Amino acid sequence: xxxxxxxxxxxxxxxxxxxxxxxxxxxxxxxxxxxxxxxxxxxxxxxxxxxxxxxxxxxxxxxxxxxxxxxxxxxxxxxxxxxxxxxxxxxxxxxxxxxxxxxxxxxxxxxxxxxxxxxxxxxxxxxxxxxxxxxxxxxxxxxxxxxxxxxxxxxxxxxxxxxxxxxxxxxxxxxxxxxxxxxxxxxxxxxxxxxxxxxxxxxxxxxxxxxxxxxxxxxxxxxxxxxxxxxxxxxxxxxxxxxxxxxxxxxxxxxxxxxxxxxxxxxxxxxxxxxxxxxxxxxxxxxxxxxxxxxxxxxxxxxxxxxxxxxxxxxxxxxxxxxxxxxxxxxxxxxxxxxxxxxxxxxxxxxxxxxxxxxxxxxxxxxxxxxxxxxxxxxxxxx
Amino acid sequence: xxxxxxxxxxxxxxxxxxxxxxxxxxxxxxxxxxxxxxxxxxxxxxxxxxxxxxxxxxxxxxxxxxxxxxxxxxxxxxxxxxxxxxxxxxxxxxxxxxxxxxxxxxxxxxxxxxxxxxxxxxxxxxxxxxxxxxxxxxxxxxxxxxxxxxxxxxxxxxxxxxxxxxxxxxxxxxxxxxxxxxxxxxxxxxxxxxxxxxxxxxxxxxxxxxxxxxxxxxxxxxxxxxxxxxxxxxxxxxxxxxxxxxxxxxxxxxxxxxxxxxxxxxxxxxxxxxxxxxxxxxxxxxxxxxxxxxxxxxxxxxxxxxxxxxxxxxxxxxxxxxxxxxxxxxx
Numbered sequence: 209x210x211x212x213x214x215x216x217x218x219x220x221x222x223x224x225x226x227x228x229x230x231x232x233x234x235x236x237x238x239x240x241x242x243x244x245x246x247x248x249x250x251x252x253x254x255x256x257x258x259x260x261x262x263x264x265x266x267x268x269x270x271x272x273x274x275x276x277x278x279x280x281x282x283x284x285x286x287x288x289x290x291x292x293x294x295x296x297x298x299x300x301x302x303x304x305x306x307x308x309x310x311x312x313x314x315x316x317x318x319x320x321x322x323x324x325x326x327x328x329x330x331x332x333x334x335x336x337x338x339x340x341x342x343x344x345x346x347x348x349x350x351x352x353x354x355x356x357x358x359x360x361x362x363x364x365x366x367x368x369x370x371x372x373x374x375x376x377x378x379x380x381x382x383x384x385x386x387x388x389x390x391x392x393x394x395x396x397x398x399x400x401x402x403x404x405x406x407x408x409x410x411x412x413x414x415x416x417x418x419x420x421x422x423x424x425x426x427x428x429x430x431x432x433x434x435x436x437x438x439x440x441x442x443x444x445x446x447x448x449x450x451x452x453x454x455x456x457x458x459x460x461x462x463x464x465x466x467x468x469x470x471x472x473x474x475x476x477x478x479x480x481x482x483x484x485x486x487x488x489x490x491x492x493x494x495x496x497x498x499x500x501x502x503x504x505x506x507x508x509x510x511x512x513x514x515x516x517x518x519x520x521x522x523x524x525x526x527x528x529x530x531x532x533x534x535x536x537x538x539x540x541x542x543x544x545x546x547x548x549x550x551x552x553x554x555x556x557x558x559x560x561x562x563x564x565x566x567x568x569x570x571x572x573x574x575x576x577x578x579x580x581x582x583x584x585x586x587x588x589x590x591x
Numbered sequence: 592x593x594x595x596x597x598x599x600x601x602x603x604x605x606x607x608x609x610x611x612x613x614x615x616x617x618x619x620x621x622x623x624x625x626x627x628x629x630x631x632x633x634x635x636x637x638x639x640x641x642x643x644x645x646x647x648x649x650x651x652x653x654x655x656x657x658x659x660x661x662x663x664x665x666x667x668x669x670x671x672x673x674x675x676x677x678x679x680x681x682x683x684x685x686x687x688x689x690x691x692x693x694x695x696x697x698x699x700x701x702x703x704x705x706x707x708x709x710x711x712x713x714x715x716x717x718x719x720x721x722x723x724x725x726x727x728x729x730x731x732x733x734x735x736x737x738x739x740x741x742x743x744x745x746x747x748x749x750x751x752x753x754x755x756x757x758x759x760x761x762x763x764x765x766x767x768x769x770x771x772x773x774x775x776x777x778x779x780x781x782x783x784x785x786x787x788x789x790x791x792x793x794x795x796x797x798x799x800x801x802x803x804x805x806x807x808x809x810x811x812x813x814x815x816x817x818x819x820x821x822x823x824x825x826x827x828x829x830x831x832x833x834x835x836x837x838x839x840x841x842x843x844x845x846x847x848x849x850x851x852x853x854x855x856x857x858x859x860x861x862x863x864x865x866x867x868x869x870x871x872x873x874x875x876x877x878x879x880x881x882x883x884x885x886x887x888x889x890x891x892x893x894x895x896x897x898x899x900x901x902x903x904x905x906x907x908x909x910x911x912x913x914x915x916x917x918x919x920x921x922x
Contacts, residue, residue: 228686232655235648239730260660303729303845306647308681 210517212583213524219336219576220525226328226335230571231311233257233324238304238316244293244356247272247348251292254327254348261330263346271363272350277343278330284342284589285370286582287546288329289361289537290322290378291352295560312565317556321380321566323348325553325575336579340586345370349537354395357501361540373589374514375541375548376582377534380566381559383574384522384530385552388515389507390539391438391466392473396499398424398461398484400448402492416455418448420491425461427483431476437468438533441476466535470505503535506542514549517584524580525573551577595788595884599897601833602792602886606895609749609837610794613738619661622737626663626744633740634718635667637687638708642726643676649724649731650685656733658686664736668716669726670695670708678726690715704815705799713808720744721808725799729845738839739802750807750835751827755795756844772797776887778858779821782865784885786874789833790824791886794895797821797861800841807831817857818864825868 223230242250251274258266258276266276274292294315296302304313325332326346333340351359365372379385400417415422425443433439441463448459465480467473480497488495508515522529534550541548553574556566616622626633635653639646650667657664669682669689679689693701695711709723720743722736739752775797783790790796797820811826813819827835849857869875887898910916 228651228655229659231651231685235651304648305644306651306681307643308647308677308684 212580213520216524216576216580220572223572233327235304237323238320239302241298242294244353247292247350257327271360273360274348276346280340280343282341284373286342287345287372287375289347290326292348317380317566322378342586355500358540361537374585375546377537377550381556382552383570384527386529387534387550389533390542391533392470392505393466393503393535395464395501398497400459400495402457414455417459420493421459439467503539508547513588518581521580598788611839613734616741632665632718633720634716635664635722636712637669637726638705639678639726640672641674641676643678647681650687654686702815706813706815706819710813722802727846738841742837749837750804752802752837754798754800754841788882814864817860821861822864
């Protein structure tokens, strides 16, 4: 076990001195609404924190990302990122509940905790007496989720003049998450429309677009999905109609195809296009498919020093690693050949629900893990 | 008859000079420097009774933002009336000093009520300024303290700063009605309009958030129940005049809604305190001095102005005193 890993349990204890500051950042980041594409207020909050921490080059770029640099001593740059956007609308209740052991409410895990740790990172490193040689580029990314398609991170990476040597993405849950590979993915929407059939006799009945939409779903689920390379088709939502007694004329299906193989993602995509065309030809309806997000698989090696460092630190903190590929920010970094990891910060439950919750105590383990892993990465890129 | 025009002028002037918006005090560093220069110590008191759902968040936000990051507040104390839930355990776990009201000044006994906790805080806490904040606020934010203590820090002549909240549920562009909750609008504001017209300048006289200098707190009595805020305003007004007050717009306050039955109890307690004050001020037999002008408020942007309405409740005598009536019905 390395020296940095051995220090991690001590970090965990020291970080408890920042308990209220960390939790206040979680509460405030949670209670600011930040739906994808409307993240301005939370980005302003984050950059205000960067200003208070005395960071350099604080900016909000054209994509709305909030960024700042904690200067090191070398010309190397480590990017630490957390996505700012949440799945919830502005009109939703963003009030957070606080008990002695947990926090609960919309977005508290995904990704207010990540944003809070990003905002607190300069203070965390100062408290632990850690001075990195590399510059630490802190980035709150916008337009990450759903149709946002990692827009903020992609914009930053496409336009920054900084050479990013390593990346670390923060996700609220779950502690133990270790992602160092990204999956190939397409995310899209199938829309089926049908002209209204006019007045029908009351006893004639009818399913409207539900029939063809159902046929499409059945056909998609019959597409071959190999276990190796791991491949899955996820149907996220089906919507059609709005009442009891009117046949719907429009229906939508949202889906995601994930695979470790880009060729398989492409093959499934082509098969889905054929299903759509076939349905359109056989049914009296119009069917179309729109792809809203796409990722390409990428990875660093299991033996890569960053992966080994993260595992070492987890081992020291008695955290069981859960290795899982990612479709989030990490894939944009790996796409560009930047060796990167995604780590989780605490344990939680009811993800993506109004009662999403996180446990407080494991946060200190999660943050100690981040600090020690950053030290490892810092040492590696200067070796 | 009270000089309505003169009262209006006093209120207009006071609204101009002593009504703030919390945004005016955004610069915490400047506020801390002014506090240190003035040599002031600030205590934050949160009176509680079974507030486990909201107390943790309040303590986390205040301790992080106003003690750890910006040292504006010197102590945060929760004074509890005997909660059956985990209020004190949670508050203590996040760094607040916790007290049972019954344990403070035991020689004076214990009376269950919020006013008791506020009163005992004067003895227990050490600040030159005590800022009281209720524990049931869901959208807690540092402004709930900074907005109240800032006028006291910057202006030595101000002694008592009261919060108010703009609560426009819905309004179109321009002017909107402004004011307090139901008990304020249907009980306290009419009473103040009648007996203490200048006090109608307080947009929300019943708000549970206020900051007060110790020398003021130690010279006024404390009703232990619902009447504490109303009687404070009357007592401080009697001793120091309207100029001793300021008020700050803290924007929205989200809290649990009270039932009409609970509001009835509150109104009953307030009315008792109010009548006690009338008696102690020898005003019970001075009814002819009552004003006929009812004062409400409207707001445009962050500017507040009075809306005056003369309401004279004339009366008809019993019908059996009218000659025509007596003749018609051979009485």
